[in-house]
Amino acid sequence: MSVPTPDADPFAIFTAWMAEAEASEPNDPNAMCLATSTPDGWPSARMVLLKGLDPRGFVFFTNHESRKGGQLLANPRAALNFHWKKLRRAVRVEGTVEQVTAAESDEYYATRPRRSRIGAWASRQSSPLGSREELEAAVAEVEARYLDDAVPRPSHWGGFRVLPQRIEFWRDMPFRLHDRRVFHAQPGGGWRSETLYP
Incomplete structure (x- = not known):
C-alpha cells in the first residue's frame, strides 16, 4: 500500500x-x-470518468456544449474528488483547466464503441428533451448518416485536462483521526507537501 510521504511524487x-x-x-x-x-459563481458538480493521466494532469471527455463544458470554457477552474469506499480512501484535486489537443480527442474518441460515437452526435447534452422518442429519432438519423464504422468526432466533443495546483490524499483512520497529506504545486516546478489535521 502506498502511503504519502513528504518527498513523494503525488502523481506516483x-x-x-x-x-x-x-x-x-x-x-x-x-x-x-x-x-x-456557473458564470455567477454557483457551484455545480456531477460524476464523470477519468480517461487519462499524464505528468500534466487528469483528463476526461465531454460535449463542450454541455452545461459543464460551457462552465469550463467560461471559467477554466475545477475540482475533482475520487472516493474509493472499499479502500477507505479519497483524493481531492484542485486546479486550472485546459482543452486537450484535437489529436488527443481523436485518439480517445476512436476507442469508444460505435453506439457511443453515434450518441456524441445525437445528444444535445444538457438541452431540454421533449421525449425519449425524440432522442431515439436523432440516434437513428445519425446511424443512417454513418452506415459504416467510421463515425468522425464532432467538433463540439473533446477532452479537458485538469492541471492540479493542489492534490490531497485522505486515508480513513480509527476514531476519525484520519491521515491527510496535501501537495501544493510550486511556481518553479515540483511540489511542497504538508500534513493536515483530520
Whole structure:
C-alpha cells in the first residue's frame, strides 16, 4: 500500500492508489466528482470518468456544449474528488483547466464503441428533451448518416485536462483521526507537501 510521504511524487501515489482501486472497486474505480462553477459563481458538480493521466494532469471527455463544458470554457477552474469506499480512501484535486489537443480527442474518441460515437452526435447534452422518442429519432438519423464504422468526432466533443495546483490524499483512520497529506504545486516546478489535521 502506498502511503504519502513528504518527498513523494503525488502523481506516483495517485497511480498506485488507482491501481489498487481497480483491483478492489466493483464498478468504475475511475469515477470522480467534477465540480465547476456557473458564470455567477454557483457551484455545480456531477460524476464523470477519468480517461487519462499524464505528468500534466487528469483528463476526461465531454460535449463542450454541455452545461459543464460551457462552465469550463467560461471559467477554466475545477475540482475533482475520487472516493474509493472499499479502500477507505479519497483524493481531492484542485486546479486550472485546459482543452486537450484535437489529436488527443481523436485518439480517445476512436476507442469508444460505435453506439457511443453515434450518441456524441445525437445528444444535445444538457438541452431540454421533449421525449425519449425524440432522442431515439436523432440516434437513428445519425446511424443512417454513418452506415459504416467510421463515425468522425464532432467538433463540439473533446477532452479537458485538469492541471492540479493542489492534490490531497485522505486515508480513513480509527476514531476519525484520519491521515491527510496535501501537495501544493510550486511556481518553479515540483511540489511542497504538508500534513493536515483530520
